[in-house]
Amino acid sequence: MTLHSKPALETALSHRSIRKFTGEPISAEMLDAVLRAGQAASTSSFLQTTHIVPVTDIEKRKQLRAVGSNQHYIETCAEFLVFCLDLAKHKKIDAKVQTDWTEMVLVGAIDAGIMAQNVLLTAESLGLGGVYIGSLRDNARETNAILGLPEQVMPLFGMSLGHPAQDPLMRPRLPQECVVSENGYRPLDSDKLNAYNEVVRKYYQERSNLDLDWSQQVKNALCHPIRPDILPLLNEKGLAKR
Numbered sequence: 001m002t003l004h005s006k007p008a009l010e011t012a013l014s015h016r017s018i019r020k021f022t023g024e025p026i027s028a029e030m031l032d033a034v035l036r037a038g039q040a041a042s043t044s045s046f047l048q049t050t051h052i053v054p055v056t057d058i059e060k061r062k063q064l065r066a067v068g069s070n071q072h073y074i075e076t077c078a079e080f081l082v083f084c085l086d087l088a089k090h091k092k093i094d095a096k097v098q099t100d101w102t103e104m105v106l107v108g109a110i111d112a113g114i115m116a117q118n119v120l121l122t123a124e125s126l127g128l129g130g131v132y133i134g135s136l137r138d139n140a141r142e143t144n145a146i147l148g149l150p151e152q153v154m155p156l157f158g159m160s161l162g163h164p165a166q167d168p169l170m171r172p173r174l175p176q177e178c179v180v181s182e183n184g185y186r187p188l189d190s191d192k193l194n195a196y197n198e199v200v201r202k203y204y205q206e207r208s209n210l211d212l213d214w215s216q217q218v219k220n221a222l223c224h225p226i227r228p229d230i231l232p233l234l235n236e237k238g239l240a241k242r
Helices: 008-013 028-039 058-067 088-093 102-125 134-147 190-208 214-222 230-236
Strands: 050-054 079-086 129-133 153-162
Touching (some): 008 102, 028 050, 050 102, 058 079, 079 102, 102 129, 102 153, 134 230, 190 214
Antiparallel strands (some): 129 153
16 A cells, blocks of 8 residues: 655644544554654664553543543544553663663653654644643553553553544644744743734634633643642652652
8 A cells, every 4th residue: 555645844834633533444554654653753862762552442442531531532533542651671671770760751751752743743644633642641540550551661641543524723833933042042022922812812712712812721721730640650660769
């Protein structure tokens, strides 16, 4: 089977999160291609600290949906992938490797993000759609139990993939000058923030009839304890101890 993909720039600039899928399965050739693209991603010091768990068991999908804020597309997508920090393979090579440094959690999370974006970009170039599922960490301990993950392996996020059954609006990003500053950091400009808030407010009103801007979304997400069970679970797995 010959796979035809869109150019990288066109694909990247047209990204939208897809949460509704047709019932069409993803072909074995397509799935293999997106996974190979993920493995081809850059990895810090060639340590390859990511493990992907494709969840095909329907009962496990249902359980993960319950953990993941009852997001139906965990269960209804064609393929559901869970990206994990994996330092168990390194411990198997040599029990003396020092995987308990916090730096190793950063390395693993960065590696997983880079790999996952390769997977999603490739999937989108092939006409598929997808969405990241960070809500698996709402109850990371339960996610860990459902997947039977060992010590030194930590679930980070999921990804729902499938053939799109929607054509959503593109979500507006911050102005580039708010995220790129030459030779040093530039604090967020209040006027640009206010203007961006209005752009986001119009987006949400058109998309969902919501009265919501970006500043309020930040407050909703961050003005409370944020997954306080993560550090204890990492420590139990022999991670982030120092």
